[in-house]
Amino acid sequence: MADTLALAEAKSLVARARAGDLSALEQVYRAYERPVYSLARRLTKSAEDAEDVLQETFLEVCRSLKQWRGEGSLWGWIRTIAASKALMRYRREKLRAWEPLEDDVPRQAEDVPLQMDLESALARLPERSRAVVWLHDVEGYTHEEIAELMGMTTSFSKSQLARAHDRLRRWLGAGVGA
């Protein structure tokens, strides 16, 4: 996603928000609420989880505004907070409930030839694979950055990407966007 705020405008809004101007903070919120929520929907299991991530992200943005120095894009900074919150939620859930490490798609279901649309196929991917595909192919994160965000290794990120594309190929059939 291209940054919806020009850097100069973002710097000005953040400076005002830091000084206590709630209207400036709201402009920042309005500029990024949809992209943050969309990213959270791709990285979490449900709309409710995504809404929580949206809230947690902007609470963190409020607390940490002074940490954004204006050197990179504001969206890049907020996006990393959002991804981190979404993945943190996932890691917390993993501590509470055991889940198979490699596959959470039943083997039998995988073997059935399917012809799905891309949205359905993406939703069907295991959460971790979907997160890697989205962060890498759509958001443009490197495997090193994904590994850091997920607390895993670079080779884990690469293997999850390959697994995800292997599954997408089978599920989508011959026509990619069928």
Next chain:
Amino acid sequence: MSTVRHATLDELLALRDGEGSGWTREHVADCSVCAAELARLEQVRSQLRALPSFAPPRDVWPVVRRAAQADRRRRRISAWSGALAAAAIAVLAFTLLRPSAKVAPEDVALQKAMAESAAMEQMFESLHPDRRALSGQAAGVVADLEDQLAQVDAALNDTVAWRSNPVRVAGLWKQRAGLLSALVDVHETRASVAGL
């Protein structure tokens, strides 16, 4: 008889991302199967990027705004606490170091109320209230308590009153401890509901 090895998915993804090996690059140039697979991977990426975005089902801004306002209040409280402590020490020193003074009961009550307030404040800070998301109702209660706390702190900042009416000052410190205790309760309830 020679066996043709096609590029693996990992190798093709690396090539797609500009990190492919020389062998993969040369192989794809000569192999129509792998070239088609590479094109397919590029097409999937393009189509992923073209998927629609989602609109949040509810407006979360009111919650964020309340949190930002509460955060600002807390910073004020924190700043005032330092000033209050300094003022309290100065007044107590003045009271206790008077050559002829005995420790008056109101001074003892004042010291006790200040100690209670300090203990509650420490407990409140240990809950890291700035890191918690609150429901709309809880956020309203917290905002109200913090407003009352700000008023008590403003009254305590009036150091002239300290000398003229020490009983009232002790009462303010007690009130301060009570408000902090209520804030602790709200945040502890939130923590237990959320399983934190």
